[in-house]
Amino acid sequence: MIAGRYLRARRKEAFISVIASLTMVGVAIGVATLIVVMSVMNGFRAELLDKILGLNGHFTAFPIESKFTDYKDTVDAIETVEGVTYAVYFVEGQVLASGRGSSAGVSVRGMDEENLKKLSLLYNSAELGGYDNWDEVNGVAIGYRLAQTLGVTIGDQVQIINPDGAMTPFGSTPQIRSYPVNVIFNVGMVEFDSYFMYMPLEPAQDYFKLYEDVLKPGMGPLDPMASDEEIDAAYERVGQASAVEIFIQNPDAITTMRERLQAKTELRPMVLTDWQQRNETFFSALQVERVVMFTILSMIILVAAFNIISSLVMLVKDKGKDIAVLRTMGATRGAIMRIFSITGTTIGVIGTLSGLVLGLIVAANAETLRAAISNTLGIALFPPEVFFLSALPSKTDPVEVAVVVSLALGLSFLATLYPAWRAAQYDPVEALRYE
Incomplete structure (x- = not known):
């Protein structure tokens, strides 16, 4: 009751009340800032993982020692490994793509439907x-940013x-x-939307010359005088x-899955x-950035905690006569400490809870707020060319929120202990001597 009365200022104590209110706001801003920043960084990491691992596998297997003509059998064997979701084979090469007066280096991947x-x-x-009849059409799929670059x-x-390209007596000529x-896609990540090009598997194998002609099963040695038609009929292209x-199902189970895959392949x-x-x-x-940002932004809460100390010290000075009266009425030093500890802790609790609510609201609407601020100011906040993603992601981690709230509380x-201890040391005789 007494701590609550000390929080409700009368006219002559308005200045102390203003300081307490500002301290409460400082705690709220610190907590909200930490929650929002950590949520955005969590969302940024999760979104990047989803995008990167949505097109690139958790593992990439490269063939060695022999030509990779048994890729279908290899994929079938890999997909039987426990913990593997699926596997895909592909052809890849680096080329220069040219459109309407503009060119760009791209990575071409050949994949079947x-x-x-x-x-x-x-x-x-x-x-x-769309990708309908993808294997039959001899076209390509490109990202929308690459399409803008090439003007197509x-x-x-x-x-x-x-x-x-082809070898000539004068050397290799470009192909x-x-x-x-046929398709313009938008996966929401700058790297993929501006760099990757997809085409059907067989045209890609033909373009990059990833094939070999082998004798069909059951064909014996060919007559040296065989015609071109007979030779073509005896060979098949592989x-x-x-x-x-x-x-894989669990992206973090790298070590376990590596052992299983190596045993299978x-x-x-x-x-x-x-x-x-x-x-x-x-x-x-x-x-590293997450840890550094958490440490730096925690300083906001630390500054607010020092403000709690200063406001309580001023309150103790102002309430010296009240403390002396309480002591003469039988209040113990522990009771005086509890009064001022409750007063300061209440400031911290209200500020923390306010910051928690504010932080959760802002974190849940981070992209909406970013878009509104960008449209209002006419500037690009978090441009995708720099931050890789076309939208500002946010993912609130309950554990991190609990850590932030616990830190603030x-x-x-702790900020209340010293002022409360000072209040408990007041000598009622000295405090009332000149009253």
Whole structure:
């Protein structure tokens, strides 16, 4: 009751009440800022993981020692491994893509429709066109940012240039071919929307010369005088793949899954690289940034805790006569400490709860607020060219929220101990001597 009365200021104590109110606001802002920033960074990491691992597998298996013509059997064997969701084979190469007066270096991936459907993020992201009859059409799918760069749309021709073309007496000549744009996709990540191009598997194998002609089963040695028609009839073309992307159920179970996959692929020698190896520097930087941001922003709450100390010290000075009267009426030192501890802790609790509510609301509407501020000010906040994503993601972690709230409440309580102890040391005789 007494602590509550001390929080409700009378006219002559208005200044102390203003300081307490500002301290409460400082705690609320610190808690809300921490929750919002940590939620945005969690969302940023989760969204990047979803995008990166939505098109690139948790493992990539590269063939060694022999040409990768048995890619279908290899994928079938890998998909029987416990913990594997699915696997896809593909052909990949780097080319120069040219459109209407503009060019860009791109990565071309050749995949059949069956494997494209496994990549739901890509298959469901078609904004223009579609993947119907993908294996029959001799066209390409490109990201919408790449389409803007090249100045093309559905039906336009894209010219791709591969420096490793046909061999001539004068050396290698570039291989140049044109393909119509059948699909323009938008997966929401700048790297994929501006750099990747997809085409059907067989045209990609033909373009990158990933095939070999082998004798059909049962065919004996050919007559040296055989005609070209007889030779063509005796041979069949067998395509090759560049690698296999493997998607697993638990992205963090890298060590266990690596052992299982290596045991399964021992008949076909392959080198496995996982997503943590490929993105180690990037995600390590993200983790360091999260820790640093949490530490720096925690200083806001620490500053607010010092404000609690200053406001309570002033309150103790102002209430010196009241403390002396309470002591002469029989209040113990412990009772005086509890009064001022409750007063300061109440400031911290109200500020923490207000910041919690504010932080959760802002974190849940981060993208809406970003868009509103960008439209109002006419500037691009969190441009996708810098932050990789086209929208500001947010993912609130209950554990982190609990840590932030506990930190704020703990600092608020600790901030009350010294002023409360000083109040408990008041000598009632000295305090009332001149009253």
